[in-house]
Amino acid sequence: MSILVNKNSNIVVQGFTGSEGTFHAEQMIAYGTNVVGGVTPGKGGQNHLGRPVFNTVKEAVDKVDANTSIIFVPAGFAADAIMESADSGIKTIIAITEGIPIADMTKVGQYIKNMDCTLIGPNCPGIITPDEAKVGIMPGFVFKKGKVGVVSKSGTLTYEAADQVVKHGLGISTAIGIGGDPIIGTTTKDAIKLFMEDSETDCIVMIGEIGGQLETEAALWVKKNGNKKPVIGFIAGETAPKGRTMGHAGAIVGGAEDTAEAKMAIMRDCGITVADSPAEIGKLMAEKMGVTA
Numbered sequence: 001m002s003i004l005v006n007k008n009s010n011i012v013v014q015g016f017t018g019s020e021g022t023f024h025a026e027q028m029i030a031y032g033t034n035v036v037g038g039v040t041p042g043k044g045g046q047n048h049l050g051r052p053v054f055n056t057v058k059e060a061v062d063k064v065d066a067n068t069s070i071i072f073v074p075a076g077f078a079a080d081a082i083m084e085s086a087d088s089g090i091k092t093i094i095a096i097t098e099g100i101p102i103a104d105m106t107k108v109g110q111y112i113k114n115m116d117c118t119l120i121g122p123n124c125p126g127i128i129t130p131d132e133a134k135v136g137i138m139p140g141f142v143f144k145k146g147k148v149g150v151v152s153k154s155g156t157l158t159y160e161a162a163d164q165v166v167k168h169g170l171g172i173s174t175a176i177g178i179g180g181d182p183i184i185g186t187t188t189k190d191a192i193k194l195f196m197e198d199s200e201t202d203c204i205v206m207i208g209e210i211g212g213q214l215e216t217e218a219a220l221w222v223k224k225n226g227n228k229k230p231v232i233g234f235i236a237g238e239t240a241p242k243g244r245t246m247g248h249a250g251a252i253v254g255g256a257e258d259t260a261e262a263k264m265a266i267m268r269d270c271g272i273t274v275a276d277s278p279a280e281i282g283k284l285m286a287e288k289m290g291v292t293a
Helices: 019-031 057-064 075-087 102-112 155-167 188-197 214-224 260-269 278-289
Strands: 011-014 035-039 051-054 068-071 092-095 118-120 126-129 133-136 145-152 172-177 203-209 231-236
Touching (some): 011 075, 019 035, 075 092, 075 102, 145 155, 155 172, 155 203, 155 278, 231 260
Parallel strands (some): 011 035, 035 051, 068 092, 092 118, 145 172, 203 231
């Protein structure tokens, strides 16, 4: 089945006519993603990239059955864009925008917590189900269809892991970049739960980084749930100095449990196979799956 997006996803692009929205929507359409339209307030009724432009998300839901949105709206307006999507009945919301104020995201979290929708991001590369839907900014050619689910806080390491998995004779069911901000919609644990329940995912790659507790929570859940599928894990930032933000706003070592070493030890204790370097991910996955490339 894959998770969250597939060939039946009807995607609307918020911030459609801006330079970022235009560039990435073009790439998504070229990949074969079912982009049904876009939203730019004040430009409703126009056509852009051969798709209709709407003033509101609700219009896109009513007129072209949009059920998934991707957001390329500037940081100051992005929280409103997320809440508008949720209000309009969109089921999967992918927020690419980085730099959304934490206060805004706190408000978003409260606003959508009881709604029937899934938020991915913000500050993320998006999500891809190979050969079906690329809803994000990742390079589509790296991903080949298969049965390995990938969840990562890092965009670049998502592509690296996928490339290795493919080079070792395997493929990807869905890859999801959850984003590196302190407050995000879908956590590592949320994504792993979805992969564990997905009949088309046989094993999982989990890529985390220093700072926060997301990977620890996910690892403890995997163990509690009975290690039903093999998980390969990697934590970026082993050499990072304490107290300094590294790349992502959420990547900062605050306490003893936030370090790469501590997280890797917990993951091993929970039955997860840990790669010491990202270069080992594909090899370890192939060994787990009994595949020789």
